[in-house]
Amino acid sequence: MTETYSTQILKDEAATLHAASILARQLKLGQVIYLHGDLGAGKTTLVRGILHALGHVGKVKSPTYTIVESYPLAIGPCHHFDLYRFQDPEEWEAAGFRDDFNAESICLVEWPEKAGDLLPVADIEIHFDILPEGRVLHISSQQALALEAICQ
Template structure:
């Protein structure tokens, strides 16, 4: 599905709706250029899960864990990862195959670890449609409908 937004509030609201509907074990991958709205979207997801703590990108760690919501929320930013072994070192599989919701920024860098049933979110700008326009494409939600 593709959703178009025209403000950060709308992107946040979309994330919030998905967070409210998120299910244990879901993994979201999140791709898009710097400044496109990945953090805004992630903040929406977190709010939808019932997390009130401020969510920003995990700068010094690969994964940031939030446990105050309806489900645990594991926010990964693998941008600075050197190799796949670093993921093994942090025990990524406990998060990926646990009972929380994972959000993985820059998932393309660890493509071989991303499970088949993940949900892929891509955010893009289109300057012809305005400075605040974003096209948000979500695939992979279909398989989760009856879970």
């Protein structure tokens, strides 16, 4: 299995949206993507860019209070989870989201650590670090990803 590791510096929101469009072209149904980072790091901005690149037209809101927002896309459904408010991993089990993780959908999960080890293993993990001017994006994957164009 080929692994990909990439570290990119994103100077602004436009760079984050560009990175999202590069990532979106490589996503496939059945994949689980974890997004790690502090509040305000850019996780939802990256998801918005991914969804728009996959054809969603309209607003993309943070699912902080709803926990999940689902988007019917041409490729198939995409579920955007935000587990920030979970206090215990068992809340994940009680919420009944397990069925959303299947071969016919893409799942993007912010704050996956809040579900402990109850979530499916990530196909792609994205970590954000906040800089005084921009963000550092660390991407790791169990598959080969073409990420060279992210910072162009």
